[in-house]
Amino acid sequence: MDxxxxxxxxxxxxxxxxxxIETVSKVGLDGLSKxxxxxxxLFMIFPRxxxxxxxxxxxxxxxxxxxxxxxxxxxxMAVEGxxxxxxxKLHSLLEIYYYYTNEKFNSEPLKTIGDFYDYIExxxxxxxxxxxxxxxxxxxxEIINGRRMAxxxxxxxxxxxxxxxxxxxxTKVPAVFLVHNHSNGSCSPSAQDNISFEKLKGVxxxxxxxxxxxxxxxxxxxxxxxxxxxxRVFNEGLEYLQSLLQEDQLxxxxxx
Numbered sequence: 001m002d003x004x005x006x007x008x009x010x011x012x013x014x015x016x017x018x019x020x021i022e023t024v025s026k027v028g029l030d031g032l033s034k035x036x037x038x039x040x041x042l043f044m045i046f047p048r049x050x051x052x053x054x055x056x057x058x059x060x061x062x063x064x065x066x067x068x069x070x071x072x073x074x075x076x077m078a079v080e081g082x083x084x085x086x087x088x089k090l091h092s093l094l095e096i097y098y099y100y101t102n103e104k105f106n107s108e109p110l111k112t113i114g115d116f117y118d119y120i121e122x123x124x125x126x127x128x129x130x131x132x133x134x135x136x137x138x139x140x141x142e143i144i145n146g147r148r149m150a151x152x153x154x155x156x157x158x159x160x161x162x163x164x165x166x167x168x169x170x171t172k173v174p175a176v177f178l179v180h181n182h183s184n185g186s187c188s189p190s191a192q193d194n195i196s197f198e199k200l201k202g203v204x205x206x207x208x209x210x211x212x213x214x215x216x217x218x219x220x221x222x223x224x225x226x227x228x229x230x231x232r233v234f235n236e237g238l239e240y241l242q243s244l245l246q247e248d249q250l251x252x253x254x255x256x
Contacts, residue, residue, distance in 0.1 A: 016052075017043060038065050045089045054081040069094050070128045098123065102146055109142035116143050116177075117222055117232055124181040124217040125234070132159070132180040136173030137212065145171045161203060168209045175210040179217065187218030189225055197225045 020032070020040050029037045035055050042051040057079050062068045068076075069090070076087035101123060110116045116135075123146075124131060132150040135143050147167060149159055168176075178200065189197075197214045204211040213226035222232040 016050075034065060035059060038068060041065070041069075041093065042090075044093070045086050054079070057081065066126075070126075102148075105146055109138070109140075109144045111142055120179050120215065120217060121222065121232070121234075124179065125219075127181055127183055130181055130183050132178065134167055135177045135179065136167075136171045137175040137177065138173055143177070145173070159200070159203075161207070164203060164209075165207045168204075168207045173209065175212045176204065177212055178214040180214075181217040182219070185218055187216045187221045187223035187230060189216055189223060193225065 020036060021043070023031050023036075024040055029040065032040065035052070038055040038058060039051050042055060046054075058068050058076075059065075061079055062071055062075075071091070073084070073087045073091050076082045076090055077084060082090070101119075105119055110119060120133075123133070129152055131148055134147050134149050136145040138144050145167075149163060193214070193216065197211075200214070201211045213224055215225070215231075216223040219234070221230050221234050223229070224231045
């Protein structure tokens with residue numbers, strides 16, 4: 001291989017990286033195309049080399065950057081250029097984001113249920129796997145100390161008494177919320193959800209703490225088992241806008 005040609009190619013790649021990094025520094029990822037945004041993310045995984053072809057292959061398979069980040073390690077490894085270690089690193093980037101979000105939450109208590117719903121919607125609405133969290137309610141009525149208790153195929157009744165007792169003893173909270181997501185379905189509770197809620201009330205009472213609610217995040221909204229109703233509908237605003245559009249179109253037809 002021509003040594004000069006290799007050096008020129010390296011300079012081109014280095015210059016491209018530098019320009020992308022400068023662009024993100026000035027205007028953020030929103031200033032990039034979808035491919036460029038994924039390239040920038042891949043810089044974190046591959047410190048050297050041209051990642052543009054890999055970014056194209058990933059988008060060809062997964063269509064958008066969000067789906068790339070949500071993809072399993074096995075699915076990522078099916079793309080040429082993604083080894084096991086690089087796939088694990090790319091897959092872990094969402095964990096870094098959720099860790100940051102949780103750290104921010106735990107640094108300052110949430111004082112209203114609306115703020116809490118905002119937070120858990122952001123935390124769980126788009127998760128591709130089921131996850132179960134516990135949140136404490138302190139004596140001032142503030143929501144604190146969110147902690148993930150399980151991930152994957154969740155069986156809430158299978159939470160170990162030792163884990164519950166440890167959480168209650170370390171946080172010293174008088175009451176808690178449980179929150180989990182239905183990653184591919186409705187927020188409506190299953191029969192197992194109803195059974196688990198009733199059983200876990202007794203478990204928490206035994207640990208010296210009250211289970212106030214078990215909340216479910218689905219693709220369509222947020223459900224409170226204590227209130228036995230949907231508390232937030234995610235597509236409500238879209239339906240409202242669609243209804244306005246239809247009314248406007250109807251008015252135009254009547255005028256014509």
